[in-house]
Amino acid sequence: MALRHYTLDFNLSAPADCPSTVRGLHSIFQEQEMTETVHDTEGHGYLATFIGKNGRLVILRVHSQGLVTVDLQCCEGDNIAQVDNLxxxxxxxxxxxxxxxxxxxxxxxxxxxGAAVDRYWPTADGRLVEYDIDRVVYDEDSAYQNIKILHSQQFGNILILNGDVNLAESDLPYTQAIMGRGKENYTGKEVLILGGGDGGILAEAVKLNVYIDQMVIDGCRTHMRKACGSVLDNLKGDCYQVRMTVLSIALFLRRDGTFMVYSVSDSTWEFLQLILDLSIKVLRPTGKYFTQGNCANLTEALALYEEQLGRLSCPVDFSKEVVCVPSYMELWVFYTVWKK
Amino acid sequence: MALRHYTLDFNLSAPADCPSTVRGLHSIFQEQEMTETVHDTEGHGYLATFIGKNGRLVILRVHSQGLVTVDLQCCEGDNIAQVDNLxxxxxxxxxxxxxxxxxxxxxxxxxxxGAAVDRYWPTADGRLVEYDIDRVVYDEDSAYQNIKILHSQQFGNILILNGDVNLAESDLPYTQAIMGRGKENYTGKEVLILGGGDGGILAEAVKLNVYIDQMVIDGCRTHMRKACGSVLDNLKGDCYQVRMTVLSIALFLRRDGTFMVYSVSDSTWEFLQLILDLSIKVLRPTGKYFTQGNCANLTEALALYEEQLGRLSCPVDFSKEVVCVPSYMELWVFYTVWKK
Structure with missing residues (x-):
């Protein structure tokens, strides 16, 4: 079962006249045959709860400092027109x-x-956003994480790993950003993708090694085809090879710019430093390391990441750009890193 | 004053054992010195309210069909760490x-x-989204509408007309889309902008007539400079002229693809038809009419609009594209219309 929860709030210039406000609403609750309970708030305004048929619940608060709040909860199957009328x-x-x-x-x-199809997937900076998700396409736990693929009317299927929106079929701008926005020529180049189990980058690139959660590959091959095309159908093509290597340190890059770590280290930043360092070490002198950073609003996490870039065993320079990834509901920062 | 409202929901495989669940939580509420009221729900599960210090309120519901919901309301000034701990x-x-x-x-x-800075501006398709708004820059009522300019950390200043997000300083993709995405050459062309009081299009275009709410211009000239640059500083430039004409029919294009109508007609669609028809009539035979449609999810409204395009007094063809406008939190459809 699911519950619909309505809110109705009045912001006032001056405290409300509590008795007359409360009295004025009584006829409405009586008409609805709702049972009132008035609570002692120890001087924190007026609070009453009203219980009606079908489990309907109204909470009325007249706060002493100029705010009136109404909460209305009803079961999902309740008569929506009646509830709207109330x-x-x-x-x-x-x-x-x-x-x-x-x-x-x-x-x-x-x-x-409490709905079976959860539409609320907060942004990385902690804001409440409701997606237009209408069905669960895939929902499985692998040994490493929870993998959900949910269908959005506008974004297509969305890959959500451990509650973080990773990539939707609409999100070509993500893949383009992390590949250098068309400014890079990949012909004849070697590419190592860390993460990327959704196949979006693989679908665009040529020769690579991927350390990946097989179940992410399996789910995306079937349900994220607008992002990955057919590249995940075979783990080896003319010019690419998918390697599933679950290391003792697990290499799943998360949206918050950290990696999920299952052993070795209990410090995420320390682990990120390690991966970064190893990555830059294997980078050719003229190579480029593309990575997503974090949401534009998490300026402290971005600063911390840039600090880490300054502490690698090979000195590097970097550039960054802010990109609008359709399904993210927030701007995202991408980095390009190269050896000095 | 403002209220912080937390929710915590458990979706269950089978109905919870109500007495043991409720009993198990008692020590927590006792520790918090919260006063319990148990309500008669007429067979719709268990419902109790708990009132604590500083006006804290907890609502606990154990629904009979496998859902447990907890609501916690506290005043904004309450001790956040304590509330989190609870x-x-x-x-x-x-x-x-x-x-x-x-x-x-x-x-x-x-x-x-009830906060002074309202962060919730639902999408055109009615979804709840929280913006990263941290201050009110401008908030005035003109004779025609409420005009808000709110500051978002990531999107810059956002223009909100009568509660609809219109344009943010981050939204160059909107202006580019409504100008034909760089595929049009505007040199020597005459441009008529209907709406566009934010100056974003004017900042990109050359010669035009604008029917506009002077107060929108005033607000945007000061607070949306990343969108409009300096073009609104003077209402007449070398190659453009801003005409403030409030017609007996008011020409304010809203995000939902309708116009605000203050006289003449009480049917928005009828009015839209009229404006469209007049616009296409004054369009040169080789001219193009660019307009935003609606959010991608409102497929019925889009179909209705396309139906209207088929009923104009001059026959037209049209193309459309879906664009990601950063501050919209939803994909948006733009139309290009031309005479057959």
């Missing part, structure tokens, strides 16, 4: 009761809680 | 009490309710 009636009545004292009214899209 | 304790305890029966646990980023 909320409309409360909004209309409150607007008239608080008239002249209202700074703002906010009625958010209802939260759906 | 929620952590509840999550940990519930995980142990429901062990073996848990399909999913969801703890969303807290909703902030």
């Amino acid at each position: 909320l409309n009636a409360l909004e209309k009545k409150l607007k008239s009761l608080l008239h002249g004292n209202i700074r703002g009214v906010k009625r958010l899209p209802a939260l759906t809680r | 929620l952590n304790a509840l999550e940990k305890k519930l995980k142990s009490l429901l062990h073996g029966n848990i399909r999913g646990v969801k703890r969303l980023p807290a909703l902030t309710r």
